[in-house]
Amino acid sequence: MQKSMDDKKRKSECVSDEDELATNAYYNEEYTIDELRDKRSQIGAYRNKKLAFTVINDNIDWTLIQRPDLNLKYGKIPDKHAADAILKQLEEEIQYFDGELTRVKVFGKWHNIPRKQVVFGEEGLSYTFSGISLPAKPWDACPVVKGLQNYVELVTGECFNFVLINRYKDGNDHMGEHRDNEKELNPDSPIVSLSFGEERPFVFKHKDSRGKNSKLDIAPLKIQLEPGSILVMEKPTNEFWYHSLPVRKNIKGVRVNLTFRQMIHVKKH
Numbered sequence: 001m002q003k004s005m006d007d008k009k010r011k012s013e014c015v016s017d018e019d020e021l022a023t024n025a026y027y028n029e030e031y032t033i034d035e036l037r038d039k040r041s042q043i044g045a046y047r048n049k050k051l052a053f054t055v056i057n058d059n060i061d062w063t064l065i066q067r068p069d070l071n072l073k074y075g076k077i078p079d080k081h082a083a084d085a086i087l088k089q090l091e092e093e094i095q096y097f098d099g100e101l102t103r104v105k106v107f108g109k110w111h112n113i114p115r116k117q118v119v120f121g122e123e124g125l126s127y128t129f130s131g132i133s134l135p136a137k138p139w140d141a142c143p144v145v146k147g148l149q150n151y152v153e154l155v156t157g158e159c160f161n162f163v164l165i166n167r168y169k170d171g172n173d174h175m176g177e178h179r180d181n182e183k184e185l186n187p188d189s190p191i192v193s194l195s196f197g198e199e200r201p202f203v204f205k206h207k208d209s210r211g212k213n214s215k216l217d218i219a220p221l222k223i224q225l226e227p228g229s230i231l232v233m234e235k236p237t238n239e240f241w242y243h244s245l246p247v248r249k250n251i252k253g254v255r256v257n258l259t260f261r262q263m264i265h266v267k268k269h
């Protein structure tokens with residue numbers, strides 16, 4: 001009984017004329033991922049009143065990209081205005097790490113990272129790579145990030161308990177070649193990359209086709225990551241393929257990228 005009264009209250013709060021056309025609009029926070037999965041086929045619209053964007057269509061037109069050991073799905077948030085509004089809200093709300101958490105150790109030497117970064121996720125999770133360990137800030141610290149977590153869970157049907165956010169102030173900021181294959185990452189879970197702001201190329205190289213001693217002849221793959229794009233990297237892509245975001249000197253604007261991940265709680269000794 002209480003549930004149905006709550007449902008009514010929820011509906012009367014969130015349904016506008018426009019939403020009435022979209023038959024099932026829900027506040028994302030009130031459903032577990034399993035309930036969302038059950039409702040996926042019915043949901044015509046997605047709405048969260050705390051976010052700059054109000055309605056995002058759940059219908060992503062996916063393009064499948066396949067190569068040996070690589071499985072990707074590429075799609076776009078259908079509403080261009082929503083993607084612009086999300087970037088604006090990310091820029092207003094996110095506080096990136098500073099100090100020690102902006103450095104990485106490569107071949108024994110410390111370097112400042114050529115971009116800004118921050119991580120959010122479940123309590124107790126951290127992400128360790130290149131000599132640093134990034135502790136997750138709580139989801140609730142940033143409504144737009146929490147909203148995007150729910151959105152990617154909705155459109156992929158997968159659960160994500162962690163996100164790494166990278167901000168590239170212009171085309172000089174970049175990310176070197178690496179694989180997302182650290183032991184804290186669940187190797188069976190996809191990694192979902194959302195991009196906002198400037199379009200940038202994203203380059204994949206098979207691990208056995210890199211450098212002078214390469215064993216295979218597999219061409220690199222370049223994907224233009226457009227604003228509002230969603231790239232789903234399915235297994236075993238990150239076991240076999242390196243990826244990077246190269247420098248593009250002609251790009252003057254900001255790009256923000258969020259990679260949603262499923263982390264395993266690793267005990268610290």
Ligand SMILES: O=C(O)CCC(=O)C(=O)O
Pocket residue numbers: 164166175180193195202225243244245257259
């Ligand atoms: O900004 C990007 O698209 C690259 C992000 C990335 O490579 C990563 O998070 O592992």
